[in-house]
Amino acid sequence: MTGEEPAGRIETLNGVQIYFETRGTGEVVLLLHGFSGSSQDWKGLTPDWDKTFRLIVPDLRGHGRSGILTNPFRHQDAARDMLALLDRLEIRTCNGVGISGGGNVLLHMATWQPARVKAMVVVSATPYFPAQARSIMRQYPDNLPEAQWEILRRRHPGGDAQIQAILASTRAFADSYDDMNFTPPYLSTIQTRTLIVQGDRDPLYPVELSVEMAKAIPQSRLWIVPNSGHGAVLGERWPEFLKTAGAFLRE
Helix, strand or coil: CCCCCCCCEEEEECCEEEEEEEECCCEEEEEECCCCCCHHHHCCCCHHHHHHEEEEEECCCCCCCCCCCCCCCCHHHHHHHHHHHHHHCCCCCEEEEEECHHHHHHHHHHHHCCCCEEEEEEECCCCECCHHHHHHHHHHHHHCCHHHHHHHHHHCCCHHHHHHHHHHHHHHHHCCCCCCECCHHHHCCCCCEEEEEEECCCCCCCHHHHHHHHHHCCCEEEEEECCCCCCCCCHHHHHHHHHHHHHHHHC
16 A cells, blocks of 8 residues: 555454455445465555555455454355455445455355446466376475565564465365366356456466456456566556556456
8 A cells, every 4th residue: 555554454354354445435346465474575566556446455365464364264255254354344236356366265256146246357377286296285385484584574563473374274285175276268257347366377277267267257357467476457557557457447
């Protein structure tokens, strides 16, 4: 977010504490960070987002200032939390932007309540976990360098206990087959205008999965980012992404 840090609040939703911040006025946009990220990942928004959108920026369950996970993270559970948050805020419809795990959450929301999400941008999302992702997920907690631990500690005030609970979920992902299981016929029920963004060198989710989603979702567009990995819009492409995503949501 830009400017002064907005005051956040915590609501208990589906039996868990969910932290979120709100800012701006206009069309509602729900901003969902990636797995192991936090709401603070959206600090780098340009001022025009605050001026034209009402931004809802949560920490997904187990992340950031939300309550520590007591069970492995499931995108379905997080989607239920977000729908409950919209209900609590009396928001009937919204737009959404989700990166990686946040994009996965939006896919669940858009299939469960097709009229709820009017437009969404999903970056490095997936209809299911392919074998190559499962191999990485299974080994990820054991291969985390100290520098990455420090990044995680800055995002998660619950400290190493909170981080360990998050990392344990990556192993659970490796053996989960029902949480992310979107077939083309199921994706075809999505009524939401959808911009799918994918790096052509994503080590987790091959570009073919995004092509599959784009073919299945009726009102979809596909942006393949060249020479980019997972989280393709992060880094030097962030300004271009904000401009493109903002224009798409304003259509």
